[in-house]
Amino acid sequence: MLSKAPVITLDGPGGVGKGTVSGLLAKHLGWHYLDSGALYRLGALAAMNHGVDFDNESALAVIAEHLDIRFRQDANDKITILLEGDDVTRQIRTEEVGSNASRVASFSRVRDALLRRQRAFRTEPGLVADGRDMGTVVFTDAPLKVFLTATSEERARRRVSQLERGGEPVDYQQVLSDINLRDDRDRNRAVAPLKPAENAVLIDTTELSIEAVLDQVLQQASDRGLVGH
Secondary structure (H helix, E strand, O other): OOOOOOEEEEEOOOOOOHHHHHHHHHHHHOOEEEEHHHHHHHHHHHHHHOOOOOOOHHHHHHHHHOOOEEEEEOOOOOEEEEEOOEEOOOHHHOHHHHHHHHHHOOOHHHHHHHHHHHHOOOOOOOEEEEEOOHHHHHOOOOOEEEEEEOOHHHHHHHHHHHHHHOOOOOOHHHHHHHHHHHHHHHHHOOOOOOOOOOOOEEEEOOOOOHHHHHHHHHHHHHHOOOOOO
């Protein structure tokens, strides 16, 4: 039987602050955290490592079904992601893996293979889940669904800053082009397209700090009696 622990979902395109806000929210509430995008990135990286064609849905589904992954958290809440025993925490955040993750996510058999894994994260005292279809497909009964947005230009600026801090050379126009391409792919795919859930709270983060976004989400959680659950 699936757990009915409360869930807060944060969906939206890349670069809106989902991961940072979700991590801080989970820590504040003392809940578990699911970075669903990491699962698709891990699937993409595994496919790359094994030379699987990204047009081969059957082979990609097999990869997704047998992903050997572990999330290891240290005393400082730093999470290390292991794929087949190797630390790939930084590698899965590259532009190439992100782009391929979007391709992997377009296949229904891959999404079905990862669906059970995602739902298994739902345990007491609660779960904060971030992704692109957490509120519309994976946790449709979540008491609080949030959809974050921001302009593509601002998201590109944030991504460039993030990559430069990691020492990766990057071109703003290329990043902006990649973001627009991925947005188009995610919004128009046949399975689980990127869109807000009907009852989602929409927050535009373009002009907001991470703290301001977190405060808004916490207020929404408090209004629903989820704080202190």
